[in-house]
Amino acid sequence: MAHPVARFLAPLLVAMGVVACGGSGSGDAPVVGNSPPQQAPPQQAPSQDSSTTPEPGPAAAAPVAVTVEEVTRQLTSPWSLAFLPDGSMLVTEKPGRLRRIDAAGTVSPPLAGVPAVHAVGQGGLLDVVLSPGFAVDRTIFFTFSEPDAGGNSRAAVARAVLGDTAISQVAVIYRQTPSLPTTMHYGSRLVFDREGFLYVTFGERGLADGAQDLATTQGKVVRIRADGSIPPDNPVFPHPRAVAGIWSYGHRNPQGAALNPVSGEVWLSEHGPRGGDEINRVLPGRNYGWPRITYGRDYVTGEPLGPNTAPDVEPPLHYWVPVSIAPAGIAFYTGDKLPGWKGSLLVGALAGQMLVQLSLQGDSVAGETRHLQALGERIRDVRQGPDGYPYLLTDSGRLLRVVPR
Numbered sequence: 001m002a003h004p005v006a007r008f009l010a011p012l013l014v015a016m017g018v019v020a021c022g023g024s025g026s027g028d029a030p031v032v033g034n035s036p037p038q039q040a041p042p043q044q045a046p047s048q049d050s051s052t053t054p055e056p057g058p059a060a061a062a063p064v065a066v067t068v069e070e071v072t073r074q075l076t077s078p079w080s081l082a083f084l085p086d087g088s089m090l091v092t093e094k095p096g097r098l099r100r101i102d103a104a105g106t107v108s109p110p111l112a113g114v115p116a117v118h119a120v121g122q123g124g125l126l127d128v129v130l131s132p133g134f135a136v137d138r139t140i141f142f143t144f145s146e147p148d149a150g151g152n153s154r155a156a157v158a159r160a161v162l163g164d165t166a167i168s169q170v171a172v173i174y175r176q177t178p179s180l181p182t183t184m185h186y187g188s189r190l191v192f193d194r195e196g197f198l199y200v201t202f203g204e205r206g207l208a209d210g211a212q213d214l215a216t217t218q219g220k221v222v223r224i225r226a227d228g229s230i231p232p233d234n235p236v237f238p239h240p241r242a243v244a245g246i247w248s249y250g251h252r253n254p255q256g257a258a259l260n261p262v263s264g265e266v267w268l269s270e271h272g273p274r275g276g277d278e279i280n281r282v283l284p285g286r287n288y289g290w291p292r293i294t295y296g297r298d299y300v301t302g303e304p305l306g307p308n309t310a311p312d313v314e315p316p317l318h319y320w321v322p323v324s325i326a327p328a329g330i331a332f333y334t335g336d337k338l339p340g341w342k343g344s345l346l347v348g349a350l351a352g353q354m355l356v357q358l359s360l361q362g363d364s365v366a367g368e369t370r371h372l373q374a375l376g377e378r379i380r381d382v383r384q385g386p387d388g389y390p391y392l393l394t395d396s397g398r399l400l401r402v403v404p405r
């Protein structure tokens with residue numbers, strides 16, 4: 001059965017010129033995604049109600065087909081990429097190594113000073129971002145699965161000062177609670193907003209009920225200051241033991257996050273179970289539903305896990321059913337190097353092995369185009385380089401630049 005959104009998206013996509021692409025063996029496949037009619041939360045303007053047919057706007061260029069140039073293939077399970085002001089990059093490798101890559105693609109030895117990580121399962125050295133004041137403070141922030149004395153682990157956020165061959169003054173500024181024996185669903189993306197607040201996405205560690213329990217930071221986004229302290233204007237929850245720092249809850253495993261360059265809000269990607277992967281706009285105090293409200297299904301039985309929507313739950317901006325693409329790193333594309341791509345949200349897919357481009361209209365997803373499926377790569381992170389091209393990290397160890405075909 002056609003999703004109701006398809007009825008308005010089809011003419012829209014034709015108007016945008018993205019339907020009749022392909023035929024060249026590019027593997028770039030425009031598809032109609034699942035962007036639910038918005039439930040019109042109070043913040044949303046009526047013009048963003050996707051249940052109405054949008055006025056035809058100026059014809060948008062079809063997104064150009066793309067290919068990749070390899071910067072390096074010498075990485076081991078890279079997880080995150082951060083561009084430095086000099087054009088070089090920092091990259092994390094999940095086993096616990098932080099390296100530099102110069103603009104020519106030369107990979108450095110591991111930098112010294114990285115704390116011990118619990119590099120088991122989905123754990124390891126995970127995200128890395130620069131301080132908003134990096135040019136002056138030379139400070140980086142990173143996440144990792146931190147082992148505890150009892151053999152359990154938790155996601156942790158650390159800051160450190162970056163040197164040429166080492167990091168120093170390493171300090172853990174926030175820890176997920178509780179520490180658990182599982183090695184799943186650490187989440188762990190970091191995003192600074194325009195005011196300098198740091199958002200951290202935490203997965204529910206494979207223990208779904210924790211996502212609704214405000215006494216833990218399983219399945220939460222937290223908002224902290226760069227020193228780890230809690231901003232006084234964070235949301236207040238009616239729970240006697242709510243953990244300080246929680247910004248939103250009911251997330252499953254948010255492995256991608258980025259700051260919307262138009263609204264200044266944090267958006268994230270999160271893995272559903274069997275179907276039900278989501279893109280969410282992260283609003284303060286809101287419940288994102290997992291595991292009570294989801295488009296996903298039980299892995300074994302295939303039965304729905306719950307209702308799709310509820311009045312008290314923020315609906316996803318976009319979701320994938322029935323097949324999970326397993327979204328990881330995301331980036332808003334603001335460059336001019338890929339015609340027709342500007343203003344899109346780019347989503348790296350692990351199981352889906354592709355780069356998904358979501359065309360946006362304000363806070364709504366207007367269309368989905370799938371790129372680079374022929375690569376056969378699990379895409380872990382997506383970042384826009386200072387040269388205006390997207391860059392991808394693959395689980396196979398490659399750093400790739402996305403260029404017009």
Ligand SMILES: [Ca+2]
Binds near residue numbers: 250278289294314315
């Ligand atoms: Ca949700």
